[in-house]
Amino acid sequence: MAFTAKPYCSTTAKPPTPAAHRSPSGPSPCISVRAAAVSPRARHSAYGLSAAGNASSSTVRLRALAQRTRAQPQQPPRRRPEYVPNRIDDPNYVRIFDTTLRDGEQSPGATMTSAEKLVVARQLARLGVDVIEAGFPASSPDDLDAVRSIAIKVGNPPQGDDGGAHVPVICGLSRCNRRDIDAAWEAVRHARRPRIHTFIATSEIHMQHKLRKTPDQVVAVAREMVAYARSLGCADVEFSPEDAGRSNREFLYHILEEVIKAGATTLNIPDTVGYTLPYEFGKLISDIKENTPGIENAIISTHCQNDLGLATANTLAGARAGARQLEVTINGIGERAGNASLEEVVMAIKCRGELLDGLYTGINSQHITLTSKMVQEHSGLHVQPHKAIVGANAFAHESGIHQDGMLKYKGTYEIISPDDIGLARANEFGIVLGKLSGRHAVRSKLVELGYEISDKEFEDFFKRYKEVAEKKKRVTDEDIEALLSDEIFQPKVIWSLADVQATCGTLGLSTATVKLIGPDGEERIACSVGTGPVDAAYKAVDQIIQIPTVLREYGMTSVTEGIDAIATTRVVVTGDVANNSKHALTGHSFNRSFSGSGAAMDIVVSSVRAYLSALNKMCSFAGAARASSSESEVPGSASVQRAE
Structure with a gap:
């Protein structure tokens, strides 16, 4: 027994x-x-x-x-196998493919600047992900530039490296057409290990209603475009049959066989609409492994959406059935209900590896908390308190029975140690920043938090830091991250805040006076009234900038506790048709939304900073910066005047 x-x-x-x-x-x-x-x-x-x-x-x-x-001395962990595009020498090793910067950014309002994407990509490399899908280069020139920057700065060894640094594969997404593939190759070719990820739909409903192509035509396009990607000099090509979960099995085996012959090195099997159940998805992966000719010459990958809340379960079922690349995002962000969560998948493999046939990853799990918080800060998408692994309540115990058990032995109610995901922050045990902290201490804290900024950026940040530190007894890691996001990782500055004054109370209308510095360097002032001080300030900004804007979301949170806490504001706005973008999967144009964040100890200042951040993103995307640079493009009105 x-x-x-x-x-x-x-x-x-x-x-x-x-x-x-x-x-x-x-x-x-x-x-x-x-x-x-x-x-x-x-x-x-x-x-x-x-x-x-x-x-x-x-x-x-x-x-x-x-x-x-x-x-007891700990034995070293298993080493990451040497990277070969179409095989893994250790059959138990699972590659982690992170698509936070591509699929994750398709979450409404999750638009990140190029600087923010670069910071997140660097942190993903420290986390140890094998592949970073950095974006969809054909969607816009900005996205192509962002992917190229990541390929150059993250996809190559750092200067002075002796070969010990982990360098991830940098991947760009493309549809199965030459224009998309050319853009993807132009963006990723600068990396040491570039990859092109191309896809076409294979389910009957997609082929008939979206592509309007026959199955034979779809196979021909897929085969031709994979071969074309290889002909450019890209030795690592991933192919995805979109909506594989609802595709005919025999047709799926056939198209996968053909793209392997054409040179595909990874076959990604997406559950595009999150429809399958874990046992179904596991069976799909095992069937592909058993019935696809030439499958031994490619890596099977999974990409699971979370529409039924099963993305993590389906991903693990796929891994157990033979998939050796798992596509995930930080915090599970993504289109609709999101994607499989990196932290959930990785910690499940780490915790229950014995039931997954000894699978393991190359992820340094102690970077999970830091990476999660960084993505929350830059995307503006905060996780719910009860989110597994990284939620605020993930390691909180309120029940008296649970607390009693935890005090006696932590293993009674915790299956994961907070230390394993890097939850213990340095503020609790190390450097405590305050108004007397100097440049060296502050810079050391930034490095500890995973941020690398230039000397000029640091001086700009240090000035803001000192302003806050004079008013607070203690500056926390969360304060630092909020100030970084507000001061450094903002879009190109077209309109900047010079001053805002607001009055409000129980009697009379709230009023606000706003002074902005325009793209021509001139100051402009506007006054307005509103239902509150923030509403009045936003109306004053609109009078100055005069860009059709709809405020879709507004939210404010306190970074830390106490009366002297920094307030962070996040807004999401949409504009007119000039801001249309191309959807990565459908290719259809849609009215893009833009998020903005701001931080200050004054809630009105924080709110105006966030609004301007979103408007600057919108102006940059639409090319409005050039049009706004001339005075005639920024007309005055009775309530708008130049500052003398």
Whole structure:
């Protein structure tokens, strides 16, 4: 008779794994102790319990075991296999393909600037992702430039590197046409390991109603475009049959066989509409593995949407069935209900690897929390408190019974140690910043948080930091990130805030006076009234800029606790048809939304900064900067005048 101990997923506090079951590549973060045909007395002894089950003594013994485990030298983790596009030397290794900067940015209002994308890409490299899908270069010149910048600065070893730094593959998305593929290659070819990811729909509903092509025509296009991508000099080409979950199986096997012959190195199987159940998706992957001729010459990948809340489960089912690349996003962001969440997939593999046939990844999980917060800050999409792994309540225990168990032994109610995802922040144990902190301390904190900025950017940031530090007793990591987002990672400055004054109260209308500096360097002033000080300030801004704008979302949060907390504001706006963009999957034009964020200790100032951030993104995207540079393009009115 065998039994299994309940696992506690922690590399720092857990009962030791018996030597007979310890992995040769190092201890698993989740333990599984098995014994055969043992008596009840022996079972108790295995856990340090007496036959009578003395609870207090068992707690002491468990703590002692955990302490001894922490004191033991840890074996090094398994090494990441050398990258070869169409094979992985270790059959248990799973590549992590992050599409936060492409699919994740398709979340409404999640538009990031090129500078923000570069910062996130650098952090993804530190996290250890194998492939970064940096964008859809054909969608706009801005996206092409952003992907090219990432390919150059993140897709190559840093200066002075001795070969030890991890350099991810940089990937660009394209539809199955020459224009898209040319744009993708132009953007990613500067990376050490470039990849083109091209796709075409294969389900009957898509071929008939969207593509208006026969199955034979779709196969011909896919085969030709994969071969064309290879002919450009790209040795790493990924192909996706869009809506594979609803495609005819025999047709799917056929088109995959043809693109392998044409040179595809990775076959990505997307559940485009999040329709399949885990056992269905696992069966789909295993069927493809068994029935596709030439499949041994390519890597099978998964891309699961979360429309039914099953993206993570489907991804893990695909991995267990043979997929060795998993496409995910940080915090699960993405179109509609989002994508499979990187942190959930990675920690499930790390925790339950023994049930997934020993699979492992190259992710440094201690960077998960930092990466999650960075993406939240730059995308403006904050996770719900109960979000698995990275939510604010993920490690919070309010129930008295749970608290009692946690105080006695953390493994009673926590399957993951917060330390494993880097949850313990340096503010709690290291440098505490305040008004007396100098440049060296502040710069060290930025590096610790994963931000690399130029000397000029640092001086601009340090000036803002000092303004805040004079008013606060303590400046937290969250304050630092909010100020960075507001000061450094903003779009090209076309309109900037010089001053804002607002009055409000229980009697009379709220009024606001706003002074902006325009693209020509001239100051302009406008006054307006509104239902509140923020509404009045926004109307004054509209009078100056005179761009048709609809405010879709407005939200404000307090970065930290206390009366002196920094307020961060996030807005989402839309404009006119000049702001249309191309959808990565459908190719249809849509009215693009633009998000903006601002931070200040004054809520009106924070709100105006956020509004201007969104408007500047809109102006940059539409090419309005050039039109706005002449005075005639910014007409005055009775309530708008030049500052003397």
